[in-house]
Amino acid sequence: MIQLAQIIFILSVLVILHEFGHYITAKWFKVRVEKFYLFMDAGFSLVKKKIGETEWGIGWLPIGGYVKLSGMIDESMDTEQMKQEAQPWEFRSKPAWQRLIIMLGGIIVNILLAWFIYSVMYSTVGKKYVSTEIIQKNGLSFGEVGQNAGFVNGDKIVSVDGKFQENFNRMVMDILFSHEVVVERNGQEVKLNLTDEQIGDILAKEGRSFIAPRLQAAKIDSVWVGSNASSAGLKKGDSIVGLNNQKFKFTDEFSSRLSKFKNDSVSITVIRNNKEELIRAKVDSVGKLGFMFSSYLKDDYVVDQKMSFTEAIPEAVKESWALLVYNVKSFKLILRPSTGAYKQVKSPVGIARQLPDEWNWEFIWNFTALFSIGLAFMNLLPIPGLDGGHALFTIVEMITGKTLSDKAAGYVQTAGMIILLTLMALTFGKDIFELIADKFF
Template sequence: MIQVAQILFILSVLVILHEFGHYLTARMFKMRVEKFYLFLDIGFSLIKKKIGETEWGIGWLPFGGYVKISGMIDESMDEDQMKQEPQPWEFRSKPAWQRLIVMLGGIIVNILLAWFIYTMMFSTVGQKYISMEKFQKNGLAFGEVGQSVGFKNGDKIVSIDGKLQPKYNWAIIDVLLSEEVIVDRNGKEVKLNLTDEQKGEILGSEGKNFIKPRIATILIDSLEPKSEAVKANFKKGDLIKSVNGKEFTYFDVFAEDLKGLKNDSIKVVVERNKQLVELNAKVNKEGKLGFYPTTQDKNDFLITNKLSFGEAVSAAVKESYQLLVYNVKQFKLILKPATGAYKQVKSPIGIARQLPDSWDWEFIWNFTALFSIGLAFMNLLPIPGLDGGHALFTIVEMVTGKKLSDKAAGYVQTGGMIFLLSLMVLTFGKDIYQLILDKLIN
């Protein structure tokens, strides 16, 4: 329930402020706003109240929201109004440059919101990020897919498309969007050029977690019930020193060696309560003993920069711009079918499932800023039904001097809405199916 509450709160903040951007600019140019709704009120609304010329309300369907501006062909598809003679207070009666500003009003507010949130966060709790330098101090560890596309345990990323990204979260995205990755492998630089198919393998299995810090000590965190480790009397907290006399520094090397000892009996020396203890164990048929090592939390690599308000303003602008750039790059990845990135697009249900199950204001505001930039980018797309689609036709009108007829605009708007609703049904259906499947499995 907390995850649901969080996504509803975030969506409400974003939708209200986005639509307020349209409302404010419309009123600034003396246009009449007939409705202002949070969520959609198809058939009926949960709450509504008319104040002046505007009906304010909350719809029952949590898919965005809208403002209905007089004389505008929008999702309300009010054809009767468009058949009447244009009135001075209507959207269609205003100059093209004013209509363009109204169309971009929501996007501008979304960008300003992200800027404001980051400014306040950076000047209070600080600018926080996971240091890539600290994260890969002992090298990096990769799963089977990561290794299959060319990475090796112990690699350190030197550059991605010629640049070194200091922030871990962005570095992972950069790798998935890259043309060339250079890694330091045992003191030598190695170039990796991931294909779209290889990126698809990563996205479809391990995702952003395909890169992990290399575990430098083999300390037992937990044991699998009835495992060989339990039978051999391993204990939580044991520090593995050697196997058959061979010492190990990294867990990935230890795990790889065990694979070559399937079904063999081995002697393992562990450090327990500052004393060395020798244990006789058997490696199972999968090449494992049956324990989980301790791992380092990503917060162990966290860096916090305390910024003054002036520094925070500048840093927030840069952060917002970088996020917009990453949205463009990720969209390009989605448009490449071979990567399968389109399968990772999530509805609010899928997003909610990734939120923490406890209320954390710092996380919520950071996520709101991130989501706000994403919403701004999405609405910039020149798709009929989105702000970018309306803006594109208005820009064409300003350049050519020719306006799209109301009838043609209605057809275009209808087509855009059908496309967007179909996309929405697909993403929601996929996430609901995955939710049901996970519940059945667990």
């Protein structure tokens, strides 16, 4: 329920402010706003009240919101008023440059919102990120798909497309978007070029977890009930330092060596109560014993940059621009079918499932800013039914001096809405199925 409450809160903030951008610019240019809705009111609304010339309400379908402007064919598909003579207060009566500003008003507010949130966050709690330099001090550890793509445990990322990314989370994303990755391996620089198929494997099987810090020999965090580790007598808190009389320094070395003894027995050296002990254990068919090492603490690698509000403003602008660039790169990746990135697109249901189980204002506001830039980018796309589609036709009109007929505009709007609703249905359907599958299967 907390995850649901968080996504509803975030969506509400973003939708209200986005639509307010359209509303306030329409008011500036004296365009009548007939409706202002949070969420869609297909068939009926949950709440509505007429104030002045505008009906304010909340719809039952949480997939966005809208403002209905007089004299404009929009999501409402109300074409009747377009048959009447144009009135001074109607959208269609305004100059093209004013209509363009109204169409871009929501996008502008989304960007300004992200700037404001980041400025406040950076000047209060600080700018926080996981340091690439710190996290790969001992090198990096890679999952199976990462190793199949050419990475080796112990590699250090030198550059991605010629640049070193100080933010580790961004660096992982950069690798997925990259043309060339340079790693330091045993004192030598090695160049890697990931194929679309390798990127697809990373996205489908391991995601961001395909790469992690290389941890020194650590304690056992948990032993699975009924596992071979449990039967052998391994306990939480044991430090594993050797396998078959061979000592190792890093946990990935242990895992790699263990995988060579599938369905066999091994001798494990552990430190328990400051004493070294040997324990005999059976390895299962996939090369595991059935325990988990203590995971790394993310806070150990976090850099927190404190700054004043005046220092935070340019940093917030820089961050917002960087996020917009990442949205462009993500979209380009989605358009490459061989990567399978389109399968990772999530609806609000899927996004909500990834939110934390506890209410955390710092996370929520950071996520709201991130989502706000994503919403701005999505609405910039020149697709009929989105702000970018309306803006494109307006720009063409400004250049050519010609406008679409009301009939043609209606067809274009209908086609755009069909495309958007189809995509929404597919993403919602996928995420709802996964939710049900996780709960009952």
